[in-house]
Amino acid sequence: MRSPLLAIALLAAIMAVHPSDARAQTDAVKALAAELRAPAKGFAQPKTEWGDPDISGVWTSDAALGIPRERPEKFGGRAMLNDQEFAEAQKADEDRVSSSVNAVGAFRNDGGWKNKSYRQTSLVIEPENGRTPAFTADALKRAAPRDRGSFGEGPFDTPLDFTLYDRCITRGIVGSVMPVVYGNGNRIVQAPVMVVISYEMVHDTRVIYTDGRAHVTPGINQWLGDSRGRWEGNTLVIETTNFTDQTSIGGGNGNGLRHSTGLKLTERITRVDKDELRYEVRIEDPKTYTQPFTISLPLTSPPGYELLPYECHEGNYMLPHSLSAEREEDAAIEADRKKGIVRKRKSIQQNLDAGARPIPGRTNPNDVEQ
Numbered sequence: 001m002r003s004p005l006l007a008i009a010l011l012a013a014i015m016a017v018h019p020s021d022a023r024a025q026t027d028a029v030k031a032l033a034a035e036l037r038a039p040a041k042g043f044a045q046p047k048t049e050w051g052d053p054d055i056s057g058v059w060t061s062d063a064a065l066g067i068p069r070e071r072p073e074k075f076g077g078r079a080m081l082n083d084q085e086f087a088e089a090q091k092a093d094e095d096r097v098s099s100s101v102n103a104v105g106a107f108r109n110d111g112g113w114k115n116k117s118y119r120q121t122s123l124v125i126e127p128e129n130g131r132t133p134a135f136t137a138d139a140l141k142r143a144a145p146r147d148r149g150s151f152g153e154g155p156f157d158t159p160l161d162f163t164l165y166d167r168c169i170t171r172g173i174v175g176s177v178m179p180v181v182y183g184n185g186n187r188i189v190q191a192p193v194m195v196v197i198s199y200e201m202v203h204d205t206r207v208i209y210t211d212g213r214a215h216v217t218p219g220i221n222q223w224l225g226d227s228r229g230r231w232e233g234n235t236l237v238i239e240t241t242n243f244t245d246q247t248s249i250g251g252g253n254g255n256g257l258r259h260s261t262g263l264k265l266t267e268r269i270t271r272v273d274k275d276e277l278r279y280e281v282r283i284e285d286p287k288t289y290t291q292p293f294t295i296s297l298p299l300t301s302p303p304g305y306e307l308l309p310y311e312c313h314e315g316n317y318m319l320p321h322s323l324s325a326e327r328e329e330d331a332a333i334e335a336d337r338k339k340g341i342v343r344k345r346k347s348i349q350q351n352l353d354a355g356a357r358p359i360p361g362r363t364n365p366n367d368v369e370q
Helices: 004-017 027-037 083-101 172-177 318-338
Strands: 057-060 124-126 185-191 194-199 205-209 226-232 235-241 264-273 276-284 293-300
Touching (some): 027 293, 172 264, 172 276, 172 293
Antiparallel strands (some): 124 293
């Protein structure tokens, strides 16, 4: 017979690998989540041939463009726009579509696919203030320039100074779903014992088993973790553990301060209309965030929408070019020093946006005399 002390020791070891934050969602958050997951009037949930809810298709988080991740302070604790604010949001969405459709140039945003407007005041719906919880003191010790990668100012001495997104490896689970300027597609394919999700940008693919099998052992850690799914009514619930500490859920494209290996994600995917899913993810990582938080956003399937090839590695000239440019700057600084000129390193970002366009109201620091 196994001794009680041995059982306690085993439980403690498991908790050390996957610590859990037991704080449950408040009734208000549960009610809001249920409201957002509610099916459209008259919608009948389709089923697969084997009887599971059918959530297959090609979906885009372009639908969530215009909904801020963090709730602006002016809304206080209010999770939904009032009628006047919603009318303003609809007008902003119309302008976004028009701007995207009529854009000139090679760098084009995906706003033209946004065909619905929403009343959410933020994508974060838990905690009730609609804002991502603070980092723990332990997490702040992990902060490093590499968290911003090519969106920061370096230093860039090796490939490890860049994010996994920069390196065309992964944007992580949350970073792959959150809306950014382009590449927001998600393809879902279903089979009797699995659901397969592919993401457009960096083309990650997850195979999620729904047959009740256990997670892999705690010693195995993966960039996208280990996912197991189950159906709760018409909602696919996915629990993912066994992460590395090399990815992030902080900013767009998975950039930002990295989480711990104790991260646990609980995703809920519900079809709410013939052309719309509701995606929800709860993030629990007591070593990184002071409390759990939940993000909820719509995924739509506009007519004609499809995933495009994203050959990231094949076209990733940025990494060697960035490193070689930094070595050129090293040499230029040394050459200037020998001439008696002492200067700062030239700015990498130069106050340009992702499309290399000047940010209004900001000057290029490289144009300022040092």
